[in-house]
Amino acid sequence: MIAPNGLYEEIVIAGFGGQGILLAGKLLAQTAMKAGREVTFMPSYGAEVRGGTANCMVIIADEPIACPTVSQPESLMVLNKASLSKFGPRLKPGGLLLWNNCLIDSRPELNGDVEMVSVPADEVAVELGAPKSANMVMLGAYLQKRGLLTPDQASEALRDVLAERYHKTIAVNTEALRRGAEFAVCHA
Amino acid sequence: MSARILMCGNEALAEAAILAGCDAYFGYPITPQNEITAYMSRRMAEEGRVFVQSESELAAINMVFGAAATGKRTMTSSSSPGISLMQEGMSFLAGAELPAVVVNVMRGGPGLGNIAPSQGDYFQATRGGGHGDYRTIVLGPSRVQELADCMVLAFDLADQYRITVMVLADGILGQMMEPVVLEAKQRRELPPKDWALTGADGREQNIVRSLWLGEGALEELNNKLQAKYQQIQENEVLCEEYQMDDAEIVIVAYGTVARIARTAVDKAREEGINAGLIRPITLWPFPTKQISAAAETFRMFLTVEMSCGQMVEDVQLAVAGKCPVLLHGRPGGGVPGVEEILEKIRQLTIRTGAA
The missing domain is CATH 3.40.50.970 (Thiamin diphosphate (ThDP)-binding fold, Pyr/PP domains)
Known part of the structure; x- marks a missing residue:
């Protein structure tokens, strides 16, 4: 959407159920809220989630947000191939695509002037000994690349979005966010 | 809390x-x-x-x-x-x-x-x-x-x-x-x-x-x-009026659609179109008096809803023939976007000669 007055960043995060797509989106939304922004988070819900693709839409803005659903995102994080086919073509011209090259074997072919960042999200997470944290690696890379919010701000918000029984993973998720950000600095 | x-x-x-x-x-x-x-x-x-x-x-x-x-x-x-x-x-x-x-x-x-x-x-x-x-x-x-x-x-x-x-x-x-x-x-x-x-x-x-x-x-x-x-x-009627003072085109919308319509009104204003919004908060009792009062001045009313023309009937009853009442409805899960509503507003300016 056009926003001549201020920030209006529409983001889609997509992958398959179990990759922590919704958690990454909630963390992004929580981080933005704590930074004083207007924010909405919209999950895919119901039958669509089971076994298929999972996705969520986050909008971060300086003004009240009209609709929480996103048709043309400025930024897209895709963690598997099916999500790339589904959302890749919807990316706004001039937008930012971060793709997980561990599960997407060939470089995405998208029309228009799109900035593409290839992130080995699963590989980095496995190196950390936390294979489930690939979502955080991806989010860290996005935060670094986009520059709206910092990975440190995101790690401070982990406590708010993780259920208490997962608070023991805060350290490793913080590290995953940091590694993702480092990767974005070094390789893109 | x-x-x-x-x-x-x-x-x-x-x-x-x-x-x-x-x-x-x-x-x-x-x-x-x-x-x-x-x-x-x-x-x-x-x-x-x-x-x-x-x-x-x-x-x-x-x-x-x-x-x-x-x-x-x-x-x-x-x-x-x-x-x-x-x-x-x-x-x-x-x-x-x-x-x-x-x-x-x-x-x-x-x-x-x-x-x-x-x-x-x-x-x-x-x-x-x-x-x-x-x-x-x-x-x-x-x-x-x-x-x-x-x-x-x-x-x-x-x-x-x-x-x-x-x-x-x-x-x-x-x-x-x-x-x-x-x-x-x-x-x-x-x-x-x-x-x-x-x-x-x-x-x-x-x-x-x-x-x-x-x-x-x-x-x-x-x-x-x-x-x-x-x-x-x-x-007990509750209703929000937004940018209504000089509005020539009035959107009537409630719920999720109203928040989308509100942004469409802002965008229309940026284009120099005098658009406004009436947002019923109580749907029954309906803000009949407010809408009727708004229709005392000649304006185009556009009801936007995620249905095929339900609230529009209440708007028509309130307007009571004093102004034209049009409908943009999206059924079955369709959600009207900001640009979509804005385009409808632009079309109405052609009819009214507004802007």
Whole structure:
């Protein structure tokens, strides 16, 4: 959407159920809220989630947000191939695509002037000994690349979005966010 | 609890109901409102209040009837097909003049339809829904904060008028997360529930019923109900007017659509088009007076709704032929975008010669 007055960043995060797509989106939304922004988070819900693709839409803005659903995102994080086919073509011209090259074997072919960042999200997470944290690696890379919010701000918000029984993973998720950000600095 | 927290609409309204003093929740699962039942199953137990996952929607609404008859604050929630199943019970609640809160997180219909957001239950909600000559108060919030805030209002209105109050949300509002501040709100001063079934020891027995067989008895009850509805129409209308002073094109929209329309109005203004928005917050009682007053000046009215022309009928009744009333409706899960509404506004400027 056009926003001549201020920030209006529409983001889609997509992958398959179990990759922590919704958690990454909630963390992004929580981080933005704590930074004083207007924010909405919209999950895919119901039958669509089971076994298929999972996705969520986050909008971060300086003004009240009209609709929480996103048709043309400025930024897209895709963690598997099916999500790339589904959302890749919807990316706004001039937008930012971060793709997980561990599960997407060939470089995405998208029309228009799109900035593409290839992130080995699963590989980095496995190196950390936390294979489930690939979502955080991806989010860290996005935060670094986009520059709206910092990975440190995101790690401070982990406590708010993780259920208490997962608070023991805060350290490793913080590290995953940091590694993702480092990767974005070094390789893109 | 006065910090800004990120919550989905379903959970926010559930917590707000607890803060509003909801004593008993009864519900049966259906998407897209399952978070309400799930949240209540945990929180009501923590609060030492009543939670029952019923065996059906019919059971849930009749449990609400039973709890309401004892004078307790009670609610249920469901989504469109489930709300249809509850209509008999809602008619009984109206006949027995019991206060209750029903949340409908609307999804696409008719039939089982789909699980996408919709506003297709407007007629059912605002016309009573079940059999007989009755109404329910209907609140149509458009943000998660407003959804939470209207829960205490819903319980207060229910108790004040001994009526069912429906909170009419949709799949987007229920599922989306937005920052919200939850705090206990000041309640209205309410009449004592001297009609409730609390045990007749030491007083005359109270009777709660919706069967009135005596000659003239039902007509008398209906006249009493109508007088009550008249009072509600006079006192309880809520409506937001936005950029209306010099508006030549007036969008009328409620709920999720209203927040999208509001941005479309802003964009239209940036293009030099004098657009405005009337947002009914109570759908019944409908802001007929406000819309009628707005139609005293010649303007184009455009109703935008996620249905094929339901609220537009109330707008037409209010405008009463004084101005043109047009419709942009999206059924079955279609959500009108900002650009889509803006384009409709632009088309109207060609007709009016505005801008």
